[in-house]
Amino acid sequence: MPIPRAAQTQRRTRIQEEKEEQILEAALDVFSQNGFKGATIDQIAEVAGMSKPNLLYYFRTKEAMHRALIERVLDTWLDPLRAFDAEGNPESEIRSYIRRKLEMARDYPRESRLFANEVLRGAPLIEDELKGPLKQLVDEKAEVIRAWAKAGKIAKCDPYHLIFSIWSTTQHYADFDVQVRAVLGQEKDGDGRFEDAARFLEQLFMGGLSIRA
Amino acid sequence: MPIPRAAQTQRRTRIQEEKEEQILEAALDVFSQNGFKGATIDQIAEVAGMSKPNLLYYFRTKEAMHRALIERVLDTWLDPLRAFDAEGNPESEIRSYIRRKLEMARDYPRESRLFANEVLRGAPLIEDELKGPLKQLVDEKAEVIRAWAKAGKIAKCDPYHLIFSIWSTTQHYADFDVQVRAVLGQEKDGDGRFEDAARFLEQLFMGGLSIRA
DNA sequence: CAATAATTTGACCGTTTGGTAAACATTACA
């Protein structure tokens, strides 16, 4: 048989592992910068260092590539929120959640932009993920926050919007990086802006939740 | 002469005004949802209710359309920040800035997404605007905030990151609307989420800046 | 109303794009 596509085989060969990894790495580069429609298979193939048909041997369509990429990244993307611990104390939990999210914006900006692009155009590929697993996870953590508020450990506030605001403020430094750099100017060009942001955001959220440091 | 392009003429006819308006309105729809590369001229023409060559009679290229659109929108987009008044008192100024930005996210989500798309892909068209006029405006307002902090009217904080955090938290409700809806579920489907968001954000920023309400 | 300028359209063009077919090369394994 001439066409046993990689995706159809039962066991994955060493080559499959390597090449798929290579492709997804390249795809992350291209998709995150140009969005789904803006990215071309040729571009991804070039970055991955292989021919277009070879690439399509591993992923049958552009959409299949995008889907595989997003699903893989989504999983690790939510790790910080999953680490949010009901048993811990509010201050350190919220503090470290902000810090982790900010570190992800600094260290994995492509992943952040990939999501931003996807959500911006209506999240056609991950709608179910958002309404299902994501909502469930957020519901769970929102309950934790609400309990903290009820116990008087933090100020009463809407836990959902608290989570949204942590997401947005931290991811801003990845998604709007160009704008942030432009406004801050060249003097603050290294990763110093992340430290400043961390300091500010801690102050903002600790104060906003009436937690004195 | 057969081709006196609209853009080249000295005076604008009534028809030119109307059609260019029509086109930019349609372009806003399409560009904001699909990004620059993802949008097609045919799509815009269809939404605008005219033929593709007719559209290209008013804007010679897709990029010209995009540029015209972005420049026009950018101007009104910064109005809330411009309204930021050094003479006013910190509490009401920051409060109303947040409120205005949130209203814009609610009432002009397409404009917000247009920018998000543009900045996400590196802002090739507005790089100069960002580094010039925008930076200048932000610098100016940052100085106002810094003065407030120095006078003890608000807590000491990095004014740039304060502005970034207001931008990100408010625009989040336009740019990530799909995600917000998915997480909040259907029960909170009307514009109620904006009121909740406004309440939360006021609490967050007033507390974060040590302003008691 | 005539004539000139402005606007609109259908047909078309070259390029880019996502994807395929089939021949060729390599690897894994009996």
Next chain:
DNA sequence: TGTAATGTTTACCAAACGGTCAAATTATTG
């Protein structure tokens, strides 16, 4: 080592795309 499965490449296709052109239509004005 031979052979079947896996992997790679060259050449190609149809559709979509940005944009052009000349002809037809409509609006403006002397």
